[in-house]
Amino acid sequence: MTFDVARIRKDFPILERTVRDGQPLIYLDSANTSQKPRQVLDTLADFYERHNANIHRATHQLGEEATAAYEGARATAAGFIGAAEPAEVVFTKNVSEAINLVAYSMGNASATGQRGRFALGPGDEIVITEMEHHSNIVPWQLLCQRTGATLRWFGVTPEGRLDTSNIDGLITERTKLVAFAHQSNVLGTINPVRAIADRAHAAGALVLVDAAQSVPHMPVDVAALGVDFLGFTSHKMCGPTGIGVLWGRRELLEEMPPFLGGGEMIEDVRMERSTFAPPPHKFEAGTMPIAEAPTLAAAIGYLGEIGLPAIREYEHGLIAHALEALREIDGLRILGPAEPVDRGAAISFTVDGVHPHDMSQVLDERGIAVRAGHHCAWPLHRAMGVQASTRASFYLYNMHEEADALAEGIREAQRFFGAGGR
Amino acid sequence: MRLESLYQEIILDHYRHPHHSGLREPFDAEVRHVNPVCGDEVTLRVTLKDSDAGPVVADVSYDALGCSISQASASVLADLLIGRTVTEGMKVNDEFLALMQSQGEGEPDEDVLGDAVAFAGVSKYPARIKCALLAWMAWKDATAQAMGGREPA
Numbered sequence: 001m002t003f004d005v006a007r008i009r010k011d012f013p014i015l016e017r018t019v020r021d022g023q024p025l026i027y028l029d030s031a032n033t034s035q036k037p038r039q040v041l042d043t044l045a046d047f048y049e050r051h052n053a054n055i056h057r058a059t060h061q062l063g064e065e066a067t068a069a070y071e072g073a074r075a076t077a078a079g080f081i082g083a084a085e086p087a088e089v090v091f092t093k094n095v096s097e098a099i100n101l102v103a104y105s106m107g108n109a110s111a112t113g114q115r116g117r118f119a120l121g122p123g124d125e126i127v128i129t130e131m132e133h134h135s136n137i138v139p140w141q142l143l144c145q146r147t148g149a150t151l152r153w154f155g156v157t158p159e160g161r162l163d164t165s166n167i168d169g170l171i172t173e174r175t176k177l178v179a180f181a182h183q184s185n186v187l188g189t190i191n192p193v194r195a196i197a198d199r200a201h202a203a204g205a206l207v208l209v210d211a212a213q214s215v216p217h218m219p220v221d222v223a224a225l226g227v228d229f230l231g232f233t234s235h236k237m238c239g240p241t242g243i244g245v246l247w248g249r250r251e252l253l254e255e256m257p258p259f260l261g262g263g264e265m266i267e268d269v270r271m272e273r274s275t276f277a278p279p280p281h282k283f284e285a286g287t288m289p290i291a292e293a294p295t296l297a298a299a300i301g302y303l304g305e306i307g308l309p310a311i312r313e314y315e316h317g318l319i320a321h322a323l324e325a326l327r328e329i330d331g332l333r334i335l336g337p338a339e340p341v342d343r344g345a346a347i348s349f350t351v352d353g354v355h356p357h358d359m360s361q362v363l364d365e366r367g368i369a370v371r372a373g374h375h376c377a378w379p380l381h382r383a384m385g386v387q388a389s390t391r392a393s394f395y396l397y398n399m400h401e402e403a404d405a406l407a408e409g410i411r412e413a414q415r416f417f418g419a420g421g422r
Numbered sequence: 423m424r425l426e427s428l429y430q431e432i433i434l435d436h437y438r439h440p441h442h443s444g445l446r447e448p449f450d451a452e453v454r455h456v457n458p459v460c461g462d463e464v465t466l467r468v469t470l471k472d473s474d475a476g477p478v479v480a481d482v483s484y485d486a487l488g489c490s491i492s493q494a495s496a497s498v499l500a501d502l503l504i505g506r507t508v509t510e511g512m513k514v515n516d517e518f519l520a521l522m523q524s525q526g527e528g529e530p531d532e533d534v535l536g537d538a539v540a541f542a543g544v545s546k547y548p549a550r551i552k553c554a555l556l557a558w559m560a561w562k563d564a565t566a567q568a569m570g571g572r573e574p575a
Contacts, residue, residue: 362425387461
């Protein structure tokens with residue numbers, strides 16, 4: 001099947017609406033959250049209209065159906081990323097919660113005197129990168145504060161690639177865990193996961209990958225990446241908000257202490273102490289985003305039908321076109337790789353004389369939705385020597401003409417804020 | 423075009439040629455305020471002097487990094503508040519805050535707000551209100567610190 005963007009666009013009802021006084025919506029903020037196709041929206045409505053019940057505890061037909069839908073979604077998600085078995089997939093709220101789950105579990109292992117690879121103390125080190133979203137920085141800072149461990153990080157090169165020149169100095173026998181993004185949410189840079197993971201494993205460290213920005217756009221296989229934990233989130237991949245995935249290797253999830261306590265995650269509860277369910281349920285306390293799970297599975301099905309390789313190929317052409325259009329604009333600086341090599345569908349940039357907030361305002365006036373600010377990656381912006389940037393992020397439903405409209409909108413902002421301002 | 427109603431010429435003028443910009447000595451209090459949404463920041467200094475009518479804002483100086491709205495807002499603030507008593511300044515501050523919270527329905531009093539009436543259009547854009555308020559919040563904070571235990575009048 002050839003990739004037909006016009007046909008794909010028809011699946012997304014929101015792309016038909018207008019904004020700001022009748023202008024067609026040009027949605028270039030998918031790295032923030034993606035739009036949802038009809039097939040996904042219908043699945044959510046169908047669950048609530050026909051199968052709604054709580055899971056794992058209702059002894060009636062609806063309960064059985066809801067449980068089957070929820071656990072079926074786990075199997076779908078596991079298959080999607082090449083997990084060895086569904087039990088390796090823990091549903092979370094989002095990637096932030098997935099990362100916090102690992103961090104707090106390690107904190108709990110440390111506090112309860114558990115020995116082994118999850119317990120941390122002074123002298124131990126966590127390694128992250130300067131390229132991370134705040135959600136892959138702050139949980140580790142907090143963990144280090146709680147345990148006395150030390151946080152270290154990779155820097156970035158001026159071109160916006162990970163600076164791995166010091167990898168042997170950073171990843172040592174003191175390293176307990178290395179956590180980094182598969183793809184930068186700001187720069188679009190795709191990092192060499194396998195090489196870093198192999199180095200980390202050689203040093204005896206665990207590896208966690210934030211795949212929030214990669215899983216929606218390209219085939220991702222946890223076995224091929226050779227990592228221990230990987231997080232991704234539904235709402236950036238045509239699915240609903242409120243649900244994400246932590247994938248972890250089975251033996252690790254078994255060894256880890258729980259994060260959140262509550263219903264469903266227990267084996268036996270007595271007033272003095274409790275024992276816990278095996279993974280993944282050990283990490284799923286309380287009523288989960290039940291309807292969102294089969295809806296995420298529908299999104300996975302939708303992307304799978306089009307094909308992640310086809311999506312990746314289409315976006316590659318789209319990004320090449322957008323980069324070319326932006327490079328022609330005087331005074332525009334692209335943060336991150338300027339060529340479409342090992343880079344994904346997010347393009348952040350600055351324009352001399354026009355603050356990103358003002359840029360996004362002018363673009364919004366033309367119906368173009370982008371994001372302005374530091375995109376939850378403040379340290380990265382400081383490293384790149386800028387206070388803030390404008391980010392245009394593309395997805396399978398975006399067209400080459402929309403990249404052209406972006407370039408024209410940027411020129412309009414330059415005219416508006418340039419000499420004379422009109 | 424709606425853009426012109428947001429970016430009034432007065433705002434663009436202050437943005438391009440900010441008044442009272444640059445940190446000055448002496449000062450009684452200095453604060454740094456940040457908008458965590460976009461990273462905009464302002465460092466602002468306030469100097470007070472005593473008068474028969476109570477403490478007076480002798481000087482406001484600042485170093486602002488940010489968008490046109492936040493930069494112009496700092497410039498207009500300094501123009502408006504330098505030379506006023508703290509009591510008057512707080513009234514202007516309250517009036518400006520009310521205008522920003524008016525969701526485009528406010529009828530600003532030009533006698534009180536001067537050039538700051540140009541920001542009325544900002545109140546229609548929820549994402550930009552914090553930009554306009556950044557310097558004002560910083561001024562209120564710095565002034566409270568500079569006042570110490572003093573009574574405003």
